Amino acid sequence: MLKNKIHILSIAFLLAGQISKAQSAVWLDKLDLSVATQGNGKPGINTSVDGKKLTIAGKTFDRGFGTHAESSLLIKLNGKATKFSALVGLDDEMKGHEPAVEFEIYGDNKKVWSSGIMHLGDQAKPVSVSLKGIKQLELVVTDGGNGPYYDHADWVDARFETTGVSTLETFNPIASEPYILTPRPAAVPKINSAGIYGVRPGSAFLFRIPATGERPMAFAAKNLPKGLTIDSQTGIITGKIDTKGTYEVLLSAKNAKGSVSKKLRIESGDKIALTPTMGWNSWNCFGHEVSADKVKRAADALVRSGLVNHGWNYINIDDSWQYNRDGKDPSFKGQFRDKDGYILTNSKFPDMKNLGDYIHANGLKMGIYSSPGPWTCGGCAGSYGYEKQDAESYARWGVDYLKYDWCSYGGVIDGLPDNDPSKVPSLAFNGGGDLDKGVKPFKLMGDLLYGQPRDIVYNLCQYGMGDVWKWGDETHAQSWRTTNDITDTWASVKSIALAQDKAALYAKPGNRNDPDMLVVGVVGWGNPHQSKLKPDEQYLHISLWSIFSAPLLIGCDLEKLDDFTLNLLTNDEVIAVNQDALGKQGICLNTIGELKIYVKDLEDGGKAVAFANFGREKAKLSYKDFKKLGISGQQTVRDLWRQKDLAGIDVAVQSLPLDIPAHGVAYYKLSPLK
Numbered sequence: 050m051l052k053n054k055i056h057i058l059s060i061a062f063l064l065a066g067q068i069s070k071a072q073s074a075v076w077l078d079k080l081d082l083s084v085a086t087q088g089n090g091k092p093g094i095n096t097s098v099d100g101k102k103l104t105i106a107g108k109t110f111d112r113g114f115g116t117h118a119e120s121s122l123l124i125k126l127n128g129k130a131t132k133f134s135a136l137v138g139l140d141d142e143m144k145g146h147e148p149a150v151e152f153e154i155y156g157d158n159k160k161v162w163s164s165g166i167m168h169l170g171d172q173a174k175p176v177s178v179s180l181k182g183i184k185q186l187e188l189v190v191t192d193g194g195n196g197p198y199y200d201h202a203d204w205v206d207a208r209f210e211t212t213g214v215s216t217l218e219t220f221n222p223i224a225s226e227p228y229i230l231t232p233r234p235a236a237v238p239k240i241n242s243a244g245i246y247g248v249r250p251g252s253a254f255l256f257r258i259p260a261t262g263e264r265p266m267a268f269a270a271k272n273l274p275k276g277l278t279i280d281s282q283t284g285i286i287t288g289k290i291d292t293k294g295t296y297e298v299l300l301s302a303k304n305a306k307g308s309v310s311k312k313l314r315i316e317s318g319d320k321i322a323l324t325p326t327m328g329w330n331s332w333n334c335f336g337h338e339v340s341a342d343k344v345k346r347a348a349d350a351l352v353r354s355g356l357v358n359h360g361w362n363y364i365n366i367d368d369s370w371q372y373n374r375d376g377k378d379p380s381f382k383g384q385f386r387d388k389d390g391y392i393l394t395n396s397k398f399p400d401m402k403n404l405g406d407y408i409h410a411n412g413l414k415m416g417i418y419s420s421p422g423p424w425t426c427g428g429c430a431g432s433y434g435y436e437k438q439d440a441e442s443y444a445r446w447g448v449d450y451l452k453y454d455w456c457s458y459g460g461v462i463d464g465l466p467d468n469d470p471s472k473v474p475s476l477a478f479n480g481g482g483d484l485d486k487g488v489k490p491f492k493l494m495g496d497l498l499y500g501q502p503r504d505i506v507y508n509l510c511q512y513g514m515g516d517v518w519k520w521g522d523e524t525h526a527q528s529w530r531t532t533n534d535i536t537d538t539w540a541s542v543k544s545i546a547l548a549q550d551k552a553a554l555y556a557k558p559g560n561r562n563d564p565d566m567l568v569v570g571v572v573g574w575g576n577p578h579q580s581k582l583k584p585d586e587q588y589l590h591i592s593l594w595s596i597f598s599a600p601l602l603i604g605c606d607l608e609k610l611d612d613f614t615l616n617l618l619t620n621d622e623v624i625a626v627n628q629d630a631l632g633k634q635g636i637c638l639n640t641i642g643e644l645k646i647y648v649k650d651l652e653d654g655g656k657a658v659a660f661a662n663f664g665r666e667k668a669k670l671s672y673k674d675f676k677k678l679g680i681s682g683q684q685t686v687r688d689l690w691r692q693k694d695l696a697g698i699d700v701a702v703q704s705l706p707l708d709i710p711a712h713g714v715a716y717y718k719l720s721p722l723k
Contacts, residue, residue, distance in 0.1 A: 077207035084221045087120040097140045105138035105173040113205030119540030120190040125218040130180040135207035136173035139196040149193025156183040161661040196533040227613040230690040231620040234261035238302040240311040244627035249325040252504040257412030258284035259360040260302045271299040285412035290317045303339035320559040322527035324628040326600040328363025333604025336575035337369040340397035351608035365416030365592030371429040385430035390438045405447030416450030422457030423470035440497035454510040481514030518552035528561040533564035537580040557636035570605025570614040586712035592716040595627040596635035622689045626657040639677045655720035669708040675700035
């Protein structure tokens with residue numbers, strides 16, 4: 050009898066162990082969350098993105114994952130999990146803002162659950178998903194349709210029910226080891242300028258010949274129009290052209306290793322910025338911490354790093370050169386403008402004219418930032434009601450570029466409330482799609498800029514509202530944003546890239562669609578870090594901005610350039626596609642699964658082709674659908690990143706082998722064999 054009882058007890062303990070094993074729980078916060086990608090900040094383990102207690106609609110939680118849209122976390126289940134449960138919602142720490150997100154769950158790349166759009170203050174929404182048979186799970190937080198701003202999202206009390214395992218593996222499938230493809234420039238001279246340059250008669254002319262090669266180097270320019278001169282040591286051309294006309298100039302550069310020449314067509318007429326703007330902008334690295342000293346150092350770094358020798362020449366000051374409405378600047382005396390309405394610069398920018406002169410002395414150009422509303426996005430003084438004074442100030446300071454950001458204008462679209470700017474929020478994006486009211490402020494400033502005695506490239510930052518690409522040219526603008534702000538995440542770059550075709554037909558010399566700045570190198574909007582984009586993603590990012598004929602504005606700290614980032618920014622063949630004088634924008638002409646194939650016509654009769662792999666798996670195939678790309682006959686295939694010819698092929702009978710990593714690109718130029 051005793052033996053039977055022992056045997057029964059043994060079976061009971063065994064069954065209890067099996068039941069316990071079947072019902073074991075794995076908490077999400079116990080997994081490695083560092084591999085998650087997200088729009089801003091670091092993954093919070095049992096905290097919000099800002100490191101605070103997890104709080105949704107007034108209720109606090111001890112456990113969970115605090116993240117920021119766009120966000121993705123991949124988890125290997127291998128069929129060992131049976132259920133996932135959690136609560137989701139927006140964190141209360143964003144009170145005073147209007148974030149919106151959607152939580153999504155994907156099992157083996159198929160959507161198995163969605164929260165729908167959630168807003169701040171919504172009660173936490175329960176999640177309960179069966180995971181039977183699922184090998185891979187992805188937890189996603191997407192933007193809720195109003196931009197990825199303040200989207201602090203929480204997965205709380207999140208756990209897996211598992212069978213036979215006590216933990217689960219998180220992973221990121223994209224390779225993280227940087228690799229360099231761009232060959233180093235040769236010692237012999239090479240001129241890297243675009244083939245065309247636009248200027249208006251009577252405007253100050255400033256052009257620095259971008260040339261690589263061993264220094265010292267002597268420069269010359271034959272057939273310069275009357276009024277222009279060249280500094281033979283620096284290659285900087287200055288002066289004024291008084292009359293309209295087309296001038297064919299022959300640039301040359303010579304050093305101890307050899308000499309080179311290149312044609313430049315100068316168009317003196319109504320159009321400027323005939324090729325996309327190339328340069329640097331302060332926002333993505335410094336945010337509100339920008340200062341005149343940092344801007345000067347950026348200008349020095351652009352020259353010292355050699356970027357200037359590849360065509361990068363704008364130094365653009367973004368938000369926070371004006372006084373802020375918070376009144377914290379020690380020199381602020383309650384006035385944003387002088388008695389005549391001319392804007393005052395804050396204590397970090399004591400002499401804007403002097404700063405402009407410093408930048409120009411290097412053969413570079415200066416950009417600035419404002420808003421048609423009373424406040425910029427960061428709460429600094431905007432141009433509302435003082436557009437004439439601001440346009441005159443910019444011309445007097447020597448500004449060459451204005452980024453004009455919608456920001457608070459939605460708050461005054463029907464007039465200034467009670468004639469009191471303090472009642473207008475700094476962010477009011479409503480009304481931007483109104484084709485009467487939304488165009489008005491941009492046309493007003495555009496006309497004033499056009500009337501100044503210098504060329505000021507005009508960029509409309511209004512996020513693509515109202516199909517800006519259809520009317521931007523009517524405001525005297527040369528470029529316009531097509532999208533919300535970019536972040537250094539794959540989700541951001543991918544979504545922006547895939548949305549560019551709709552505006553492509555409106556791109557031409559002097560008119561550019563702007564998918565926002567480049568997010569490579571050390572970025573961080575005041576919290577510096579290396580770009581979260583993986584190396585393959587950065588190659589794809591630069592390749593597509595090149596083939597889109599997009600403005601190229603570096604957003605990183607130029608004093609912290611590493612070899613990999615320099616490799617991305619100094620490939621003259623990739624840049625040449627972007628700067629091609631024909632001015633067309635590349636579009637997607639063929640899709641194979643997650644592989645998108647973009648094609649851009651070039652002035653010399655060739656075509657740039659970017660095979661962009663947006664999927665998580667390698668794309669390996671032999672490509673032969675050249676008819677869909679408008680390519681026929683015998684072609685030379687050149688790898689633009691490696692700067693070498695791959696082969697000559699007859700596309701009618703031969704195929705092109707492709708082996709493209711996940712989130713990577715193969716970027717080629719195909720030229721008809723002569």
